[in-house]
Amino acid sequence: MMTLPFKRIVLCAGLACAAAAAQAQQDAPPAASPGIAAKLLVRGELQGLQTVDLRSQRRNDMLVVQAEIMNMDTRDLRLYYRFRWLDAGGMQVGDGEVWKPLVFLGKQSQFIKGTAYGPQATDFRIEMSAEPR
Amino acid sequence: MHKKSLSSLAVIGAVIGSTLLLAGCPTTLSQPTVRYSSYSRQTVNYGDAKAVETVTNEFGSTDLQMIAEKMIGSLLEDPLLANRPTMTLSVVRNKTSEYIDTKAIMNSIQTALVKSRKVRFTRSADEMQAGVDELQRQNQSGLYKTQGKAKMGNMTAAKYSLEGEIVSIVKQNANTKDVFYKMTLKMYDVEEGTIEWQDEKEIRKTSTR
Numbered sequence: 611m612m613t614l615p616f617k618r619i620v621l622c623a624g625l626a627c628a629a630a631a632a633q634a635q636q637d638a639p640p641a642a643s644p645g646i647a648a649k650l651l652v653r654g655e656l657q658g659l660q661t662v663d664l665r666s667q668r669r670n671d672m673l674v675v676q677a678e679i680m681n682m683d684t685r686d687l688r689l690y691y692r693f694r695w696l697d698a699g700g701m702q703v704g705d706g707e708v709w710k711p712l713v714f715l716g717k718q719s720q721f722i723k724g725t726a727y728g729p730q731a732t733d734f735r736i737e738m739s740a741e742p743r
Numbered sequence: 744m745h746k747k748s749l750s751s752l753a754v755i756g757a758v759i760g761s762t763l764l765l766a767g768c769p770t771t772l773s774q775p776t777v778r779y780s781s782y783s784r785q786t787v788n789y790g791d792a793k794a795v796e797t798v799t800n801e802f803g804s805t806d807l808q809m810i811a812e813k814m815i816g817s818l819l820e821d822p823l824l825a826n827r828p829t830m831t832l833s834v835v836r837n838k839t840s841e842y843i844d845t846k847a848i849m850n851s852i853q854t855a856l857v858k859s860r861k862v863r864f865t866r867s868a869d870e871m872q873a874g875v876d877e878l879q880r881q882n883q884s885g886l887y888k889t890q891g892k893a894k895m896g897n898m899t900a901a902k903y904s905l906e907g908e909i910v911s912i913v914k915q916n917a918n919t920k921d922v923f924y925k926m927t928l929k930m931y932d933v934e935e936g937t938i939e940w941q942d943e944k945e946i947r948k949t950s951t952r
Contacts (some may be wrong), residue, residue, distance in 0.1 A: 669822075670825055708812060709793055710809055727858065
């Protein structure tokens with residue numbers, strides 16, 4: 611007789627945890643600000659990954675971009691990303707980069723960095739896609 | 744009279760019916776491909792050349808592309824390339840247990856650097872014979888007029904030379920295999936023999952059964 615309420619409690623706790631995790635994902639938009647969001651091309655949901663900082667500068671006449679990405683979730687996640695470089699006319703510079711995998715442990719923050727392939731690149735986008743690890 | 748009107752109605756109905764039927768069914772157009780056999784279970788498809796490849800944990804296309812991209816970015820943002828120096832490719836030693844075409848990595852790096860117009864590449868040692876042959880053909884065969892002929896002794900020497908190595912560490916137990924690759928690339932000043940730039944790319948791949 612005692613086991614039935616215990617099972618119910620465990621079930622309720624499990625459901626609450628799942629709901630909380632789902633809420634955490636919903637609470638974490640892909641970018642910390644609309645300015646950062648404008649530079650991201652996100653495929654589907656980022657599962658709780660958020661770009662919290664984005665900066666760019668020219669080094670040796672090349673556009674160099676660095677983004678800090680934070681895993682807001684406690685689950686481990688795998689991010690696939692690549693930079694897309696655009697010239698002043700909005701045309702893509704180069705053939706496009708390879709997709710790069712990057713594993714995030716729960717609540718971990720990582721930097722990603724990209725360098726344009728030519729001095730003609732004046733703008734960029736970061737294409738992102740994520741899945742549970 | 745009655746029979747005639749009935750038959751004309753049937754014709755009109757058939758025309759309308761077939762039109763509706765044709766409009767409702769989407770027509771399947773053949774694609775501009777040549778396939779081995781539509782009944783065979785074998786399928787061949789073109790994929791994304793930039794996709795992450797994890798078929799096995801041996802050295803693959805994604806590793807090659809990630810190494811090349813890291814080295815290209817690191818070189819391009821270095822101020823040594825500000826004055827468009829001359830550069831040549833030297834050896835990249837493969838110290839892994841696998842067969843890796845290191846020339847393919849270096850060709851990717853060279854392509855991006857040439858397209859950036861930040862570097863001028865000279866012929867590497869293994870490309871030199873073809874250049875010498877062409878110069879000799881133009882100067883020693885007696886077939887060409889003097890105007891426009893490439894002269895001997897005017898080649899530009901490389902200021903810098905790119906060389907490096909790739910190593911791997913493999914650890915394996917009953918159900919896990921871990922492979923760690925490290926590519927090191929160095930840019931030497933040919934005259935002085937000093938390293939003017941150097942970078943590394945590390946890749947870890949783990950597979951489990």
